[in-house]
Amino acid sequence: MNIREWPVEERPREKLLQRGAAMLSDAELLAVLLGSGVAGRNVLDLARGLLVKFGGLRQFLEADRATALGEPGVGPVKYAQLQALLEIGRRYLNEHIERAPALENPASVRRYLKSMLRHEPSEVFGCLFLDTKHRPLAFEILFRGTIDRASIYPREVVRRSLLHNAAALILCHNHPSGNCEPSQDDVHLTLMLKRSLALIDVRVMDHVIVGDGEPLSMLEHGWLVG
Structure with missing residues (x-):
């Protein structure tokens, strides 16, 4: 089933907006970042498959460029966005500890x-x-x-x-x-x-x-x- 046919409260992006990011599973968070699925797989199924194959969210996000780009649904643009997300997280933590x-x-x-x-x-x-x-x-x-x-x-x-x-x-x-x-x-x-x-x-x-x-x-x- 296409994710657009799901109840609104079950769609990852809408769920995040309504209930907050902390309420989403790793697969749902990754689905929000990926944005779209591939032929025959909606974005949540794609995200779940990536987490299973790599062994978890951290392992997927830390995979080298060639390995990540070899996965269906992960092109250069999405890979760059994921790497930018990791760096934003590091810089956010860096600024946070400088306050006190x-x-x-x-x-x-x-x-x-x-x-x-x-x-x-x-x-x-x-x-x-x-x-x-x-x-x-x-x-x-x-x-x-x-x-x-x-x-x-x-x-x-x-x-x-x-x-x-x-x-x-x-x-x-x-x-x-x-x-x-x-x-x-x-x-x-x-x-x-x-x-x-x-x-x-x-x-x-x-x-x-x-x-x-x-x-x-x-x-x-x-x-x-x-």
Whole structure:
């Protein structure tokens, strides 16, 4: 059945306008973005098929260009619109955390860090640099590859902290496996960086590990003591 023949309250776009975007399923949200279906499949069926094939909304949105464009109903225009949507989301989160000290809104900080790191196919390590009032100054990814004590150079973290005139920072890295549990190397690395940065009076406020689900705060779990 053509989606135009559905009851108005069941059509994804009309449902969004009447009840709000939060009431839509992943497939319904994707259907709104795609706009139209293909021959023999309405837009909601198309969206459901894409989510099943890719394993979920995030996996589809993070698919490389060639793979996405190989799917029926996903042309260059729609692909560009989806990529623009992802970037708008990241910039929105970035502006949101700049409005208040990071420690007053830790949930927003974690959502922001997740948006910056979760899509990375390999491990990356970054820093959110903060001023004296713990407001964000800048975010940078400093290292790529397997994260351990041998691959992270404290002098580079110190150098970037001095460059931004940071008074504090939040360390972060991702686990592409999805498991946020820190390794012993994660804990040892955090304490090593904490000691190194203390020499220049820069405080490590937290180390956030991004995986599936809610990012993990090493501070909240007591791994930042030492």
